[in-house]
Amino acid sequence: MSSSPSIKRQLRLQIPVVVAGSALLLSGCSVANSENAAGATAGAASDTLRVVLQQEPPTLEACEANLTSTGVVVRSNVTQPLIERNPTTGELEPLLATEWEATSDTEWTLKLRDDVKFQDGTDFNAEAAAYTIDRAVNSDLGCNVEGYVFGDTDLEVEAVDATTLKVTTPEPDPILPLRLSFLEVVPTSTSDTEKVREPIGTGPYKIEQWDAGQKITLSTWDGYWGDAPAFPKAEYQWRGEGTVRAAMVTSGEADIAMGLGPDDGAGDLGVNYPNNETIGLRLSGDTAPLDDIRVRQAINYAIDKEGIVASLYQNKDKVAAQLIPEGVVGHNASLEAWPFDLEKAKALVAEAKADGVPVDTKITLVARNAQFPKVTELSQVLQEQLAQAGLNVELKMTETSQHLQYQIRPFVEDQGPIALLIQHGNQAGDAAFTVEQYMLSDGAQSSFGTEEFDKRLLEAGKSSGDDRQQAYEDIFTYQNENVVQFATIAHQTGILGKSAAINYTPNSSSGDELRLTEMTPAS
Amino acid sequence: MLVYLRKRILSSALPLVAVIVGVFALARLTGNPANLYLPLNATDQMRADFTARHGLDQPLLTQMADYFGGVLRLDFGESLRTGESAAAMALRAFPATLQLAATTMVLAVILAVIVGCWAALKPNGIADRISSFVSMAAASIPDFWLAIVGIWIFAITLGWLPTSGVGGASAWVLPIATLLLRPFGVLVQIVRGAMVSALSEPYIKLARSKGAGDVRVVTHHALRNAAAPALTVAGDLTVGLVNGAVVVETIFGWPGIGKLMIDSILQRDFAVLQAAVLLTAIAIFVLNILIDLGYALLDARVRPATVKA
16 A cells, blocks of 8 residues: 555545445435335325235235235235125125025035126136136145135036036035135136236236335226225335334324234224134143143133233223134133132142142243233233142243244144143134134144044034034033133234224224225215 | 455455354254244145245255355245245345445434534533433433334324335434434544544644644544544444344334344245345445455554554
8 A cells, every 4th residue: 555645635535425425325216216105104195095014915925815914905905705704794795706505515506796807807707716716725836725724625616607616525514605705816817836926806906016125005996896995096014013003093104004002002093893813821731730620720710811801901802711702603602701710720729739630840831922912911910820829830932933833733842731822813703713723632723632522523513504503602611611721811802093084994804804995085 | 455355355254154154054943934834724745845845854954055056156045935036135125224324324423523523622521521421321222212212202292204114304314313323322432532532642732832723623633543443433333233223124114134134034034034144244244344444544554463463
């Protein structure tokens, strides 16, 4: 290095200038040019509905619409199912299919609309409906909807003519129309070897633009077969912090904020709705001391559910007696929650101890960080209350991936007795979706069960109508009296932030399917 | 200088490789992402298919060899979450972080130099005490708390700024102010210390005796000598910003590399995590070289010593 003093001085002066200049140049490009935010959000365009979600959807692929963040954008907005479930009444209603009937034990015939087009201009018909079912349920794509709704079952589909579709199941399936309501219909031009990021559908909105990392914009589609929605555009953004989502609604930057907690600060703009989620403990009933029913009963008596709901959830949640809330087929309205009775809990533990049950064995209470509002506080309360009953409980907070190792088979081994804090949502509206995974002795999320109980569960799944309702009601009673794998705590309430400029009443499906057509400007 | 540069590059490249190998191995030790990506009641067959489809059923060394083979062909794999190219996702996020970090650091340096010089003029005077208190507080306030309080005051109560997001100039204010405080606080103390010692040097007394005023003494004489330590610390702080903007990016919805990294960790999105870490490591590597060069340019004493070492 042999520069003269004057050159050195120049260099010294230039370094900060160059850095400052580059920073200003940089700040003028890409991110800054992506428009909107500050300027646009302050003076919200009334033709755009602005929604803020908890996270960016990983994909908008129609067969992944069971993922919350995907479904909330796509379902009923961009794509539509053949049949839809009314989230308030629980009844199935026609959509792309006008009627359906069981034409034999294993065969269903559906009549389809003939006036519907996809957003690429092609006709919706039985061939497209058959293709959708085949692609999502019978292919190797590994669609979410397959695992959640259809499992191992493959379906035989046949387009009889343009408006008639025949679906055959290997076993009698009385709730096939309900299962079909989870399938978002796509045209035959959609790849069946790869998932697509942005689907083409028959819905009122099409995807206008997806600025990865920033926002998704939908705009109305002129060729929509139904009534045009009130808002020509919709814009989705995402923020991880509940307080920020709430603040976006209170400051006028967003019209709807999803997934708020009671303390996020939405104030009067927070709207409560039943979200079909239930929280409780799942007890590993095959490990001592949880293999003794008295200990499991004691846990149920030891939890002060009323107190928890009042102090942590501002009385918005409802004390739960079973894993599904009212409105889901099979809910047993006459079943009463276990009363809080610490003395009884202590007595049951003492009785078990007297019989040689190792009640001092450490039970691990496993919970998941940020799974739902106040989960940490709730976990601590539960630990304390179980300790009061005379049990030795250690709390373990985990993140999602770790929690899943406790939640689904194959479970982690050699961890001793586990009380897993679960949040179970039954958005399908039928108990089958709950009991088969949580109560069968080999169910994906079940850690206990009996042969006798398994038989009842499988029988119930084949029944229909009133028989089905009764069969599942009996199952929940039997669970509480004879199995006690769960200590259910509360049916949760969702909170959605809604600006005063919008008319919208959320319902039990809003967390998974936010129908933009139900939103209108408040005048 | 070239010899020095070559040595510096070689000695920094090794940790770079170590970081990539470490991230690769640690990510895979956290478990199979099949559980996260498939529905809770997916069948065993669906899980096995998923694992095989993404090559996660192969031994770790095979996976790593495949990965490095891909990197040599500039193929960094695909995101499990989105199916997009991992490199494209990382490259898209990186400029957003860089813009934030660069703007923050330029402002931090300017403010710190002004306040630090002002404080150093009269050690233990009122200005010094105030700046000392402010800079200590600024360096120790947690980002998370500051961000939420900033949103509460300026976005909700006063309505002056947007809560979050990207866009016009106003969207930059809160994230930058949140990120700015710590480097500003640290730098004020460095500048002040260096200036106090520079101002007590004989040549300053000489300059003063020749009639130079405070401003001239500071800008033309003392600052030059105080700049080197401040530049080194500013460089380190920039590295910290690039690496640690996670909290600020997450809260303000800033689509940068920090947010991408944390999302990829939580989602077990291995390819994206690897691409993001690699890009960040390269950026830090380049930044470190630039800092060393800048330091060498400013202070001739550094060069021979470092070369000998």
